Amino acid sequence: MTAPPAPxxxxxxxxxxxxxxxxxxxxxxxxxxRPLPRWPLYALFVVFPLWWVLGLGDMIWPxxxxxxxxxxxxxxxxxAPRGFGVWLLFLVWMFASAAQVDTGGRMIGFCYRALIYxxxxxxxxxxxxxxxxxxxxxxIAIALTVYWAAVIAGGYLGVLMPHGSLTTPMARLMPAxxxxxxxxxxxxTPRFTQGNPDGFWQNEPRPSAPFAYTNGWGHTYAQLIPFVxxxxxxxxxxxxxxxxxxxxxxxxxxxxxxVNRGMFIALGLGLAYAAxxxxxxxxxxxxxxxxxxxxxxxGVGAALGLQDxxxxxxxxxxxxxxRLAVYREAFERTLDAPLFGYGAPxxxxxxxxVPAVGTQGQFWNVLFSHGFLGAALFLGWFCLLAWRxxxxxxxxxxxxxxxxxxxxxxxxYYGLMDSGLIIAMxxxxxxxxxxxxxxxVHVQAAPxxxxxxxxxxxx
Numbered sequence: 001m002t003a004p005p006a007p008x009x010x011x012x013x014x015x016x017x018x019x020x021x022x023x024x025x026x027x028x029x030x031x032x033x034r035p036l037p038r039w040p041l042y043a044l045f046v047v048f049p050l051w052w053v054l055g056l057g058d059m060i061w062p063x064x065x066x067x068x069x070x071x072x073x074x075x076x077x078x079x080a081p082r083g084f085g086v087w088l089l090f091l092v093w094m095f096a097s098a099a100q101v102d103t104g105g106r107m108i109g110f111c112y113r114a115l116i117y118x119x120x121x122x123x124x125x126x127x128x129x130x131x132x133x134x135x136x137x138x139x140i141a142i143a144l145t146v147y148w149a150a151v152i153a154g155g156y157l158g159v160l161m162p163h164g165s166l167t168t169p170m171a172r173l174m175p176a177x178x179x180x181x182x183x184x185x186x187x188x189t190p191r192f193t194q195g196n197p198d199g200f201w202q203n204e205p206r207p208s209a210p211f212a213y214t215n216g217w218g219h220t221y222a223q224l225i226p227f228v229x230x231x232x233x234x235x236x237x238x239x240x241x242x243x244x245x246x247x248x249x250x251x252x253x254x255x256x257x258x259v260n261r262g263m264f265i266a267l268g269l270g271l272a273y274a275a276x277x278x279x280x281x282x283x284x285x286x287x288x289x290x291x292x293x294x295x296x297x298x299g300v301g302a303a304l305g306l307q308d309x310x311x312x313x314x315x316x317x318x319x320x321x322x323r324l325a326v327y328r329e330a331f332e333r334t335l336d337a338p339l340f341g342y343g344a345p346x347x348x349x350x351x352x353x354v355p356a357v358g359t360q361g362q363f364w365n366v367l368f369s370h371g372f373l374g375a376a377l378f379l380g381w382f383c384l385l386a387w388r389x390x391x392x393x394x395x396x397x398x399x400x401x402x403x404x405x406x407x408x409x410x411x412x413y414y415g416l417m418d419s420g421l422i423i424a425m426x427x428x429x430x431x432x433x434x435x436x437x438x439x440x441v442h443v444q445a446a447p448x449x450x451x452x453x454x455x456x457x458x459x
């Protein structure tokens with residue numbers, strides 16, 4: 001029997017982690033470490049329908065980041081993962097590009113996006129610094145699943161009332177001049193669908209509530225599905241498990257009626273990747289569960305005539321050509337302002353009816369608004385998160401890693417300045433936490449619907 005290694009001598013450097021160990025955190029503030037309460041996450045996601053009805057849905061993230069910041073300071077200990085400086089450099093570069101903003105309306109948009117970036121930073125640190133006892137993964141997954149249920153309810157509002165909208169209390173309180181800004185108008189007078197009134201493309205109304213655009217609904221639904229599958233495993237044997245299991249096929253109705261091709265691509269890639277990881281681990285049970293989900297999706301899609309809807313949209317829409325033209329314009333115009341970009345999206349030079357440059361994908365927004373270095377830092381942060389969490393020793397780690405991979409892909413064709421960036425940062429924080437908790441665990445057929453690994457004995 002091998003004797004345990006001797007403890008390091010006083011004053012000596014700590015041993016370096018092995019190749020399988022999770023990246024060590026950087027400790028910024030040391031202290032007693034008070035527990036971090038769960039209520040901010042519940043208030044953000046479980047109570048979200050109330051904020052939407054009040055007209056605060058898009059502003060709730062920075063509003064609740066304020067008390068979370070106070071709670072982090074009171075926590076007495078603040079850690080950040082290695083490589084977090086990449087994200088901080090992006091924030092610095094983003095703020096520096098404010099000098100490029102040329103109108104008051106664009107400054108409103110810049111300030112809103114800056115607040116979302118800061119809120120995402122605070123929420124990431126909040127979840128990352130929370131212990132499994134303070135902020136259990138189970139509670140986080142359940143809160144996000146409740147939020148997913150609210151997204152589904154919004155989708156059904158669009159299906160049942162395609163021309164409906166909501167006049168919120170904030171719309172009655174906000175000055176008319178401020179509501180003339182398109183971004184502010186969508187916040188305080190949300191529509192249930194996106195369609196012809198947008199003026200970009202002539203599409204039939206497609207579900208979008210509780211978001212301004214159908215693409216926002218699509219990427220949020222895609223990002224939340226891995227958390228829903230994770231929650232199913234954590235809720236097995238409960239009444240909530242049966243409720244979520246019923247909601248899954250029901251959610252496919254508004255999902256398919258969005259005719260959201262980017263959502264289909266992201267979910268297809270993410271679930272296929274998860275299936276490959278499960279197959280490599282011999283997880284037959286997980287593969288069967290994914291197969292059942294696929295069969296249900298195909299059945300609902302066939303009943304709704306999804307293939308014909310997608311074909312009709314492709315045939316009668318110029319979205320692909322327009323997007324490619326706007327992407328090309330974003331790159332070429334950024335060559336004229338490569339350092340800090342233009343600070344915010346601007347009208348296209350391609351003519352009327354073409355979306356503003358920097359609005360058709362988060363990567364292109366960052367590239368055009370903050371220059372080449374800003375785009376490299378933004379994308380580099382998410383690539384770093386995906387790389388650092390690739391081991392995925394448990395089902396929790398695998399599904400949160402899948403969220404990061406899907407988000408990295410979707411940045412090239414979806415904007416994330418609603419809840420998308422927040423969800424991705426939470427996934428990154430949970431995945432890093434989970435990898436740190438299981439630095440030497442190797443999964444052998446971890447079930448799809450279970451958060452716990454089956455650990456192989458250490459050599």
